Amino acid sequence: MTDSDQHTAKRGARRMTKQRAAIVGVLSDRAGFASAAQIYDELRAQGAGVGLATVYRTLGTLASEGQLDALQQPGTSETLYRVCGAEHHHHLTCRQCGRTVEVQAPEVERLASDIATTHHFTNPEHTLEIAGTCATCQVA
């Protein structure tokens, strides 16, 4: 389910609608994470008539396609989304202001894999989230 033949319209092909473009646009503009509700509000503010259901639907689709990064801030009940390269990475988030930094940690990849193997688990996937207080918030 990849790449090369995007034009060769196959059965379940994705259509590029203005709504989808608008959602991606909003996400691209704001560098940080945004919740479905925030995106929805933003779109309304822009005058784009996009339904909430569509926002959720699209966000879900894009996330499963790997074009978005979805994460749940612990303590919150809502899911946050952010545009990101499809590359695997982890997050370092500030507890106070929510600022997020994407970090690569090759060691973790290997480690997670080793742990899985040790316990006879195959096809491992992992998530690492780090929270702390960023430099700016330490001063304040």
Add this chain to the structure above:
Amino acid sequence: MTDSDQHTAKRGARRMTKQRAAIVGVLSDRAGFASAAQIYDELRAQGAGVGLATVYRTLGTLASEGQLDALQQPGTSETLYRVCGAEHHHHLTCRQCGRTVEVQAPEVERLASDIATTHHFTNPEHTLEIAGTCATCQVA
């Protein structure tokens, strides 16, 4: 179970009610994780008249006291709880059957700390979740 000396009642102390004991009991019995709803059902089945609100309240309290371990299985919307030593650890979970193994990974501790420091974040905390397919489920 590990009941130490709770008799030293300090101010604002937690009271040991039969409800709380029942909830901890249910959690201790089942080795794995349980959702609030499952615990609630279990308690009803045992004839204990415990309210759902109480289950949530107690679970939340215990989790923040570090007596329980709370985690959200990705893909699910409910939070799962499990008794655990207050020691920091990570989870390796089977995607099929949900079986969970607690793992220690000292390297991750250091790594997470390093990453935080590099980005000038202080007081770091982290979570590592690994998912895979366990030996049993690979056969099936």
Add this chain to the structure above:
DNA sequence: ACTCTTAGCGAGAATGATTCTCATGCACAC
């Protein structure tokens, strides 16, 4: 360009988990 098929949309209802309200109850100190 015109048409046809169907993925995608929108509004609101539905769902599911968790939290809140508040009158009553019970654990614990004295």
Add this chain to the structure above:
DNA sequence: GTGTGCATGAGAATCATTCTCGCTAAGAGT
């Protein structure tokens, strides 16, 4: 035994997210 106040419980309230279903429009085929 008695008093005080945290804990409880039933149900309502909230919140995020998903579903329903008739309608719209993207893109392939002609």
